Amino acid sequence: MNDTILLIEDDEALAQLVQLLLERADYTVQVANNGESGLRLTRQSPPNLVLLDILMPDMDGWHVYEGLRRLTDAPVLFLTALGDEHNITYGLGLGADDYIVKPFGYKELVTRVKAALSRARRARGEQTIFRAGNLQVNLDTHDVKIDTREVALTPTEFQLLSALVQDAGRTVSHDTLLRRVWGPEYSNRRDYLKLYIWYLRQKIEEDPRAPVYIVSERGQGYRLVVESQES
Secondary structure, three states, X not given: OOOEEEEEOOOHHHHHHHHHHHHHOOOEEEEEOOHHHHHHHHHHOOOOEEEEOOOOOOOOHHHHHHHHXXXXXXXXXXXXXXXXXXXXXXXXXXXXXXXXXXXXXXXXXXXXXXXXXXXXXXXXXXXXEEEEOOEEEEXXXXXXXXXXXXXXXXXXXXXXXHHHHHOOOOEEEHHHHHHHHOOHHHOOOHHHHHHHHHHHHHHHOOOOOOOOOEEEEOOOEEEEOOOOOOO
């Protein structure tokens, strides 16, 4: 899940913020402050996705896009203050995978990046699969297996498991999980979270009372273990 994203943005403060936000979401981020360096980085190490500003000196984003398309078929998302219909239509008409207007929210940015990467993988016939020990989670088809055994999850159970997969190996707070799965209005309903964690453990743990995949961090939240477990 550690895809590389190339950010081509001349506003250094914004570039640093976007880099921080995407790295928190577990992406590797390369930053170029102008079009020429962005194209050079693409030649040297092709990224999985490009975030491209339009209003840049020397070479604007439209021309950079044309250069990128000669170097890579990675998804390109325009990230710009030009939010009028003409520019959005023009950018998407060029073949860009998405068009994000500044200012934007953290959740919107990460969601659109994730969606574009997922679409690109499907177009290549690839799928996003998370593995930890005997547990396998296909984030595209929603299939879950323990060894070769299919595990049937409800939509809410799968959404909760996916939220843990997003931050696999790290503790995810109770509030974060509740907001991701049920929405901000449920941020204080830890009884919901505790109940569905128990449902998940019953389905994927050999002994739900001694879990090896979904572990509790007292007073903090839950963590999906990524270390290999023995069968």
